[in-house]
Amino acid sequence: MAGHAASLTVEASKAPLGIARVAVAIDRVLGGAVEAATAALVAIEVIVLGVGVVARYCFHAPLVWSDELASILFLWLSMLGAVVALRRGEHMRMTGLVSRVPPRLRALLEVFALTASIGFLLLILPHALEYAQEESFIVTPALEISNAWRAAALPTGMALMLAAGGLRLMRSGTFWPVVLAIVLTALLMLAFWLAGPVLKPLGKLNLLVFFVGVVATNVFAGVPIAFSFALATFGYLSLTTSTPMLVMVGRLDEGMSHLILLAVPLFIFLGALIEMTGMARAMIQFLASLLGHVRGGLSYVLIGAMYLVSGISGSKIADMAAIAPVLFPEMKKRGAKPGDLLALLSATGAQTETIPPSIVLITIGSVTGVSIAALFTGGMLPALVLGAALWIVVWWRYRGEDLSQLARPTAPEILKLALVAAPAIALPFVIRAAVVEGVATATEVSTIGIAYSVVAGLLIYRRFDWRRLPHMLVETASLTGAIIFIIGCATAMAWGLTQSGFSQDLAKLMAGVPGGTWGFLGVSIVAFIILGSVLEGIPAIVLFGPLMFPIAKQVGVHEVHYAMVVIFAMGIGLFAPPFGVGYYGAAAISKINPDEGLKFIWGYLLALLLGLLLVAAVPWISIGFLNS
Template sequence: MAGHAPALAPGAAPALTGLAGRADRALGMLVEGAAALLLLAEIGILGAGVTARYLFHSPLVWSDELASILFLWLSMLGAVVALRRGEHMRMTGLVTRVGPGAQLLLDTLALTASLAFLLLVMHSAVEYAQEENFVVTPALEISNAWRASAIPVGIGLMIVASFFRLARQGSVTAVALAGSITLAVVMGFWLLSPVLKPLGQLNLLIFFVGVVAVNVFAGVPIAFSFALATFGYLACTTTTPLLVVVGRLDEGMSHLILLAVPLFIFLGLLIEMTGMARAMIAFLASLLGHVRGGLSYVLIGAMYLVSGISGSKIADMAAIAPILFPEMKKRGAKPGDLVALLSATGAQTETIPPSIVLITIGSVTGVSIAALFTGGMVPALVLGACLCAVVWWRYRAEDLSQIRRAPLAEIAKLAAIAIPAIALPFVIRAAVVEGVATATEVSTIGIAYSLVMGLLVYRQFDWRRIAPMLVETASLTGAIIFIVGCATAMAWGLTQSGFSQELAKMMAGMPGGAYGFLAVSIVAFILLGSVLEGIPAIVLFGPLLFPIAREAGVHEVHYAMVVIFAMGIGLFAPPFGVGYYGACAISKVNPDEGLRPIWGYMAALLVGLILVAAVPWFSTGFLAR
């Protein structure tokens, strides 16, 4: 769940906080403006590439290379925006359960810990960019330093933004105490380096379990928790040049397929703004609004459809909850049950293309994106059917005497209005499967389609919202891609330690063959999903476990579906699942209200997951032979 900058404490020095606030706003305008322009440029470049190749049969040989260069800049500037706005993903379960004074200290400690990594890695980042100056890009024939410089520039801007935020904290005591604790921990590990080096693989537990766990539960953003553990492990226990950390960070953030992330996030915001999401929901409500639990079925169906468009779970929820929840509350639905079902549908729809998690799996494991897109539809239906069974049971006695049944003419009219919106997921999938566009480029087709529908069909297009949507997209992109980069560096550290080989031997030796391996994977990824969220867990463990799955006889697409659903259950299940708290924030419901009703939905998801794991056909039945 994204953190937020804490409020200024009483007794703050007005001059210092005022100056820091003005400087921070100036920095924000500069970085947010640049990030928004880069996102527009990415959309234009990829759209031009599709048009040139498919319509004019004259591909732009430089488009992917330029898009890759700009993408690293977009990701780093987006990370700056996310840090400045307090939107880097972090676990706040412990932070929100302590008193105001302790909460202020933990929030400040999260910032000083992040700042410590940035200061420690800055020199290596500059050195890395200088080394890349000797590499020439193949298509544009320019120095690769133009691309690699994004890393030290982004880190430098994050350092400046961190100091501004510390100045705005207002509590000198909290800043001094947090800074002292951070400095003491860093110096302690440095002094203990001679003791740690002889410990061998025990250091994996110290850094990749202990350091990560302490940081994550203390509220340090997940990306920085990974980065601190990796940097500390390499610096204190090995002789590996620290330049490697930056190189692996660059590698993780530079997969071209990840370009789909910002474009699909923007697409998700676009369909909400143009009224396409509202049109779909209105049609579904007219079909099912008169049956017991009807609007709950609509919520499940709407999440299925909208997830197929946006690829962003937060965007999905934000598009649906404000439209459906008021009417559901009028019918007597309890807020806790609403947020519980919303969270469950978040987990249920993780495999619906073009899911960002699917795209990430494809980028780090080499599994075909088109195959993942095809394989994700039916498993989500299986889990949706299990959720519907719980809805039927809970609402079997609902009083519908005051509910009007929509006449056929009204349903037909709403269907006609909704058809352009409902068609979008199928347009996107067809474009990928038929080879019109890659999984990276297809989002530009979706954006163009939504623009046309919003302007000409739905006549709902607020140009004033475009700039904030671009900035919001950049911030979320920076938070996600920075996690991927830091997790890639951490995965490299685990691999170099020999851990991957030992894990492979252990997993390969599990009794029960393919089903035994799947059972262990389900338990492992539910636990991982509750702590790391889907993307970091996939980047860390996907390259290690997918080859083992193939050796065990598990189809890679089938395994991807099982893993994604397991992580989704962990992600949206309280008390640790950060997705649950995100659903509560969007729904404006106290998290405590959803704790009791959510377990019935989570049990249904687990039953659905077992069915998907036991019947590979659900995932592979429609793949091309």
């Protein structure tokens, strides 16, 4: 799940009157301060939750204030992380269409993506300030402080995003695209405002205007997904209803404040740790010693390594970044085509979406109320089924590979690598056991993994680069901000859809799909493949999860089984070209031209689809171990 940096990084000397030079200087100071704050917040969250686990489990003296403090700091981390993501151009967006238009139009769309985001921030900021003021009358139960300390994160983050966006415009050095984008944004907003009296009588047709038309136009124009949702929701509520915009800010707050979502930054940071400490490399070397001497062996290793690493990091981008640089050079030496490597890396990204502690699993638990422990248990076997489908394709493609010159590792060499890899391989099982056995919650268990990785890096692998920690913390904050801000905006949008009566209409429509349970699952697979390719997994599940899961239960589909089906469907869409941004993320990490993978990926996607149909048809694969 990776954001695409907008191409606005331009030399300061190109701007008239030195405006860009001044903007770069201000941005360096302001951006540095915000990044330092976000890095500190990530570190503090790890400490607070870790201390809470130790106090409760080891000393049987739970800290009543730890979760409350963690929740307050998390909203600040999310908002300031969103500032870092906007400053760096790392908010998630779809660039499939933007990258294919002529250069001049592309330059305009890149700037428009920024001016549209700034437009929303200008509209919502006064209401965010009012919301923080209203929250000042509420006192938190444990810390007994004004809730304004937490709510102030919303207007502060929005104001800093405005500053970061304005500075990006100033330092772009492109005068006319900036002017045209500002004028276009202003004209569109004015047109909608003037059309308000016409739109209001349209009733539910406005759902098509805003939640289909506005969202689709913004997404395909390259506007970040979070701001596309936010603009559509703000327009719908302000122009066609009498809802105060204070309510929209409240829904943003609600979506970003689930404590379970605190697992997102901690697992992202854990993924970076396992790469830095050499744990990922140790696992891969051991798997290579077992399978590297068979035809297509390193491809099997790639599939197995993604399965193991996904159980640690929870982030597909972190998984691919940990594995590709280790395996790809040797695979290329053995004659593997770069396009096939890219295709298989993308396919394994989709295959491992359900392996705990997947961020998508955590998000589903947060927005639908499904047990996180049940999702963690149910996700292991379905991923093996899809992995087996990929193994069949690998076997077929590499059945004629010549390995006559390759030396087979000896038993002592394999044993030595196994001993080295054992602490790393044990980590996914430690994480799962800690959640299932009740040692820690799904949020807290990441701190156990982080502590485990730090100890293993320092004492076992003797590889711990302290100089990389600040960079890792900032990267964690940026990705967290991008993800959580999407969830907040999608929550507000889902609330708007629910208030309009759309959820009831959707429930009636889906409940009436021919074929009962199987018809419902079939339609869901098609719908979530499309949603996954356009919106990515997290915004799609936040938007439609609360609507679809109750319907699934109504037609007799177990909620964990349904979760596995929709996650895999979204994963296939996410990593399927031409729209799936996960595919382009894999291309960036592997440094392979996306066009080279198009020839090879369809076989893998067909295997994944067949594996998904098997998982959908046999519920036991997803729920067979829930009572064990």
